[in-house]
Amino acid sequence: MAHGLEERNGKFSFAENGSRERAWHGLGEVFDRPMFIGEALKACRADFKVQLQPIAALSDDIINAIENGESIDASILRGLIVEGKKATVRTDLNAPLGITSDTYGIVQNEDAFKFVDMLCSGLEADRDSHPTIESCGVLGKGERVFVTCKMPEDIILDAKRDDRIETYVVFTTSHDGTGAVRCMVTNIRVVCSNTLAWAMQNNSGRIAFRHSSRVMSRLDLLNKENAEFAYRTLGLWREYESSFKQSLEHLRNIKISERFLEDLVAEVALSDESNKIFLESRNIFHEDIPTRGRNIYLGMMNAMENGIGQDILESGNALWALNGITTYFQNEANFKNSEVMFENIMDGNVYKKVQKAYDKLVAA
Secondary structure, eight states: OOOOBOEETTEESEEEEOSSOOOTTOOSEEESSOBOHHHHHHHTTOOOOEEEEEEEOOOHHHHHHHHTTOOOOHHHHHTTEEEEEEEEEETTTTEEEEEEETTOOOOOHHHHHHHHHHHHHOTTSOGGGOOOEEEEEEETTTTEEEEEEEOSSOEEEETTTTEEEOOEEEEEEESSSOSOEEEEEESOOOOSGGGOOOOOTTSTTEEEEOOOTTHHHHTOTTSHHHHHHHHHHHTTTHHHHHHHHHHHHHHHTOBOOHHHHHHHHHHHHSOHHHHHHHHHHOOTTOTTSOHHHHHHHHHHHHHHHHSTTGGGSOTTBHHHHHHHHHHIIIIIOOOSSHHHHHHHHHTSHHHHHHHHHHHHHHHO
């Protein structure tokens, strides 16, 4: 699966704390510690601004003049401006990123980094003096930016075995007019487009803000009401730790049969009609099951046995099964592009499938 990171002049717009574990793609800047806001912005080349600029409908004559290097009377363009629409433009490259309404609220990258850093370091922290950023990057041509901060403590499932799960706050914003500003608590260290994944499936661990004209006022954590809303909605910190730990321990203690696993994967991978055929025939190679559904089923079953992280989990329990399913979608499934993948995992069809699998496993 492609990493989706921006590449310019042979360099990739990504930076990480590599003191413990490098990203699978091995790209970008590497620090031996968490990063400060300023150096993180610069290291992943997210230190650019975005502006709203007018859009003009160009006639054939104007386009021909531009292509031929001829001068154009600027007054002509005034009457061609499209009302109610604006382009989001990356100012350092003078590159358009998308088309929006003229009420679209831009979240500058610097503000995005400060927001997530402040969640982790605290309201009274001097944000410029506390290195908490673990990874950050620019996706596409700058259409999307993400930043990850590690929480100050790990979730400890089993102290005797030193069974720990690191937790992170992930923030992502878009500059192309699509998607919302999102912040989530997750146990996944984001290093590329295909690891922007699910947090807690009860939705208590994430918030989203539309790119409205008031979006920046809602992201101001110096405002007491905003801060209380963000911390409460994200469940930071003890509430999330408690519910997530209980959830994982519950899943780990649920034993599932091979038949249950096959039925679960079939329900997630196949259409309703194909799933019915499978349940009746117990044959994934049945002639009436389309090739695409069959391949998804087989890929998911393979990820169950050989996927990332499966070797350190005890096979045959619900946690192992859920990790296998999410591993398939995050690392092996094919999507049209990174944007489609992101939307699917965060709010779309994949999110619904993982939620369904989670609910069934918890109830098993």
